[in-house]
Amino acid sequence: MLKRLLGNSDRAPERERMVTEQIQRRGVKDPRVLRAMRAIPRHAFIPGNLQSEAYEDHPVSIGEGQTISQPYIVAYMTELLEVKPGHSILEIGTGCGYQTAVLAILGAEVYTIEIIASLQQTARQTLHALGFENIDFYCGDGSSGWPQKRTFDRIIVTAAPPTIPQELVNQLAESGKMVIPVGEMQQDLTVMRRSNGRLSEEKVLPVRFVPITH
Numbered sequence: 352m353l354k355r356l357l358g359n360s361d362r363a364p365e366r367e368r369m370v371t372e373q374i375q376r377r378g379v380k381d382p383r384v385l386r387a388m389r390a391i392p393r394h395a396f397i398p399g400n401l402q403s404e405a406y407e408d409h410p411v412s413i414g415e416g417q418t419i420s421q422p423y424i425v426a427y428m429t430e431l432l433e434v435k436p437g438h439s440i441l442e443i444g445t446g447c448g449y450q451t452a453v454l455a456i457l458g459a460e461v462y463t464i465e466i467i468a469s470l471q472q473t474a475r476q477t478l479h480a481l482g483f484e485n486i487d488f489y490c491g492d493g494s495s496g497w498p499q500k501r502t503f504d505r506i507i508v509t510a511a512p513p514t515i516p517q518e519l520v521n522q523l524a525e526s527g528k529m530v531i532p533v534g535e536m537q538q539d540l541t542v543m544r545r546s547n548g549r550l551s552e553e554k555v556l557p558v559r560f561v562p563i564t565h
Contacts (some may be wrong), residue, residue, distance in 0.1 A: 362394060365406040370392075371561045373408045374383055381430045387456045388426050393419075396447040413447040415467050417561055420509065424558065425450055431542055432505045433532045433556070434459050439501075442524060443493035443531075444509035444563070448474030451486060454507070461486045462503070464493040467565045492565050496522045503527065510563040511538045520550065532560040 366389050371373035376390060394405035397419060404411050410418040420428075429450075436458030445451055445465035451474065455461045455542050463486060465471035477488055490496065493508070494516040502524040511521065515533055520543070523529050529543040539554040 363389075365377070369399070369422050370426075373421075373423050375550060379422050379423070379426045379430050383457055384430050384453075387429070387453050388422065390465075391449070391452050391456060392481075393412050393422065393449060393507070395481065396449040396452070396474075396525050405440065413470065417446055417470060418466070419449050420560070421446050422434055424469070425453060427452050427556070428507060428509075428530050428540070429457075431540075432507055432528060434505060438504040439524075440505040440507065441449060441497055441503040441519075442507050442509070444472055445474045445488070446509060448488045448508055450479060450507070452481065452483060456487050458464070459505070462489070462497050463487070464489045464497065464525075466490065466492055477507070477562055494518065494565060495565055506531070507527070508563070509533075511558075511560040512563040513548065514542070515543065515552075532558045 370385055370388050393400040397405050398412055401411050413419050432546050434457045438459045440454050440459045440461050442451055442461055442463040445463040451461055451463050452548050468490050476486055496518040501524050504524055506519055506523055506529040511532040513535050523544055523545050527545050531541050532538045533541045538558050540556040540558045542553045542555055544551050
């Protein structure tokens with residue numbers, strides 16, 4: 352998968368500039384994350400009339416009042432997750448599917464939830480067209496977690512709840528990690544860890560995400 356996408360030269364110079372100027376210069380160092388960001392055609396996940404903005408340093412509208420996060424935030428959150436091949440990852444907020452692709456290309460099994468059916472359908476089509484197969488989709492309220500109530504090695508949330516939903520905490524496995532924006536008017540990107548049965552939280556960055564939808 353990654354080898355095939357790396358062979359895609361469509362707008363590759365723009366992706367290279369994105370990684371060098373927006374991501375590496377801000378301190379993201381994980382070579383696997385940087386390679387994934389170079390490989391995935393971000394413009395394929397953005398509506399046609401806005402594809403010229405795909406590699407710029409800001410969020411872009413994807414319709415339905417939702418956005419694709421700026422490239423740096425996608426890379427930074429992915430680096431914080433410390434994704435390993437074989438990890439099971441719960442993603443809350445599929446959106447256009449770009450963050451989903453970044454997680455999947457790192458070798459994880461991704462379970463992604465989107466409440467807006469039209470966005471989920473478009474994301475599913477885009478990801479399928481790019482050849483991704485290690486993704487499970489669900490349309491519903493992400494704050495309630497995956498409906499089968501299993502646990503996950505990693506959880507990533509791409510819309511902000513006012514507080515961390517207890518249902519997501521319950522689905523975080525031992526030695527697991529969750530990256531989530533938390534807050535209303537003021538939001539903090541928060542890392543939650545479960546270790547030896549105990550939970551810890553760390554606020555790492557002020558952010559601005561769309562509010563989570565119920």
